[in-house]
Amino acid sequence: TERTFSILKPDATRRNITGAVNALIEGAGLRIVGQRRIQMTKAQAEKFYEVHKERPFYGELVEFMTSGPVVVQVLQGENAVAKYREVMGATNPAQAAEGTIRKQFAESVGENTVHGSDSQENAKLEIAQFFQDSDLTA
Numbered sequence: 001t002e003r004t005f006s007i008l009k010p011d012a013t014r015r016n017i018t019g020a021v022n023a024l025i026e027g028a029g030l031r032i033v034g035q036r037r038i039q040m041t042k043a044q045a046e047k048f049y050e051v052h053k054e055r056p057f058y059g060e061l062v063e064f065m066t067s068g069p070v071v072v073q074v075l076q077g078e079n080a081v082a083k084y085r086e087v088m089g090a091t092n093p094a095q096a097a098e099g100t101i102r103k104q105f106a107e108s109v110g111e112n113t114v115h116g117s118d119s120q121e122n123a124k125l126e127i128a129q130f131f132q133d134s135d136l137t138a
């Protein structure tokens, strides 16, 4: 079994659809083993998205991620990293497959409802940014 890190982004909390998104997550066989609703600080968002620092949308991305509350989560299951990427769908909702979270809910390539780690290594680093091991229980 494996763990991945997830964020329900501000467009999800704003529209009050966190339960609907969680239903898709759980429906895919992923277990939410840790979950907290927080207001990200600018410093937290900048650090979290540091890999995108040189991208033209970095400022917009940090602005968006701090524009309202988010729900940070740890998901556990078989191949959790790859499975969650599949459930999320493509970054751009226009390209997301039928049945995915982003196809159903995302508003644009920027406001795309969810984040999921892109590797097991990043999952560990991202989880550690927001959770202590003692917060997580399957």
Ligand code: GTP
Pocket: 052, 057, 060, 061, 090, 091, 109, 110, 111, 112, 114, 115, 116, 117, 118
């Ligand atoms: P995450 O799970 O959020 O990391 O999404 P991803 O891995 O599918 O995409 P990527 O890591 O390439 O980009 C990170 C985030 O930056 C995306 O989820 C979007 O919120 C945002 N983003 C990516 N491309 C664009 C863009 O062209 N414009 C804007 N405004 N935001 C973008």
Ligand code: MG
Pocket: 116, 118
């Ligand atoms: Mg990414």
